[in-house]
Amino acid sequence: MSFQICSLHLPNETSHPKGSASMRCMLLTASAVLCFGSCLAQAQGTDSRKPADDSFGPGHRYGQTEAPDRTPGTLRIASYNVLNYFDDVDDPELSGEWDDKDLASTAEQLQALASSIRETDADVIALQEVESRAALIRFRDQYLSDLGYQHVGSLDAGYYRGVEQSVLSRIPITSISNWPGLSTADVRRVGPGFQPVPKNPVVAFQRSPLMVDLRTEDGYEFTLLVVHLKAGGKSHAYRREAEGLKLLELVTQMERDDPERNIVVLGDFNAKYSYKSMRLLFEGGLVDTMQCRATEPSDEDTPLWVTHESGRTLDYILLNSAMYNEFVPGSSFVLGTLYPGDSSHYNWRTEDPPAGHASDHYPVAIEIIPVD
Template sequence: MRVASFNMQNLRLRDGRLDGARDGDRPEDATATAAGLDPADRRLGAKLIARADADVVALQEVFDRASLDHFHDRFLARAGDGRYPWRVCLPGNDGRGQDVALMSRRPLEDVASHASLRPADLGLEAPRGVDPDHPIFRRDCLRARAGPLTLFVCHFKAPYPSARRAWAIRRLEAEAVRRLIEARFPDPAAALWLVLGDLNEPADGTGAPAIAPLLPPFSVDLLQRLPPGRRWSWHDAETGGYGRPDALLASPALAGRFPQACPEILRAGLGHEATRHAGPRLEGTGWHRPHASDHAALAVTFPGL
């Protein structure tokens, strides 16, 4: 089984057309010219997913099921031979509709959203300054099983506008995912599961990571199997910085069964302004845009699973 994860950067269907991979917070991304690049962004995103050639694809920043289906039918199905007949995008908590989603060539079973969970539901306390009646997940933690592998697809709180408050929210989200895994499996270390998605951990490495409850020894960080300088998966056009908010955290049993499963980071859809990537790019990629996203895609293969 091959599994991929990709933050699509604001995939939203409006009036029969998809928004492009842009946040709208940069002046150049909020013009009529920028809007004209939207279809090219989505074609590049489709090509990148087709290149990943995964059996199961976890997506972040998908507005709703209609947006997902439109992208699949109008863009992805034309970019390669692979269709994904099993697709899931359940309503989450982001007011902008940046939900998580799954596409699969294999049946998805045991599908569940956890968007409605409050801290008390899992025996957790809300951190100071966080409303205990507010849902834990700022988007969702989407659980699904593909064959023997259970996936937990997440998109945690971004580290702004208040980095301290965002850290506390991400820590709560990480603790909640761990509680969900522990409740699901009598022996989490011996079960086959994978936490994947955009966990939004900053790249500076200062202080304790907010997502520590999910990190080793509870899991195995598969990106650690790559050399340190090759783990980055995101480029910030505003600051020129790089980071690795995207994650593949495998259960000890999954990582132990596949010791040679080394992730690939597919950066061919990043704009040319991400100069750290010296490899080839998809045809049609521009300096800033068109691009597939400001994130690369991650992919990993578990042979025979």
């Protein structure tokens, strides 16, 4: 059995207001214990091991079976791709090939999604593949009305299929914006490892990032950039790389305007951690909050960090250096939901998923100390 080492990052106390140091010290002491305990618990996980016949039917396969206990005094931030959530109200703007009238999510899926969100228990949860703000409010009011998500953000991302990035929050949203059709034509690919750009490339985000500013009652402020980068294989990697470079430009400009701005870049990046579209984000200064994950396929801990039922890690929560000061080491986790079964049990192209299936992605979450 292998044990993962989580780094304990100690913020610069001189940058914090008088009176916050003792609170931070206590929380970081608890965080150090949590860091070891979290990685130890994940290393000891047995739910994700393959059975002797090398076959998986419906059940738990990836991630934790339940969310860890909350660290007192922290905020939990999560991300979750909810697999094309459409309500049962026909959107007149979606017609023809992309008409949504037959795309309504089933009550069974919505109940499973609600159960996953409830277990994750995030104060702020970024969502991908949501039809609209109105649809999200309907879902919240019907399934999550007791969770305190009074604040809802969602904007048209400029995607032809009609889904967008969204936010449910217990913390007030102070502003929200995005950039539909944001061009990537001017990004500069410097250094090795980039995929070739085709002769006639697409030079725009497929789905605009969503920027959401939040402020707690105590005055702690932070910004979310909720992303859903281009899906597809190697032929689309150049687009993900361009989107990643443009994301770095956005973050860099925000930091120039306010060097102390707390920024979280999170969502479905549609790339493994080793792909260039992810490496360039790390090299550009964004910190992977799940960098203590096990990654070797032979390591029994690796399934605990998988975020997609295909066995890949595609979902991330990245922090800029200012926000990383507030990160609770060891607090990151993946919440495993129902795995529908491997190809010997389930064909996702031709069959409906089994009862209790929420999404092909799993929620990912971290905790932060809301004290600058």
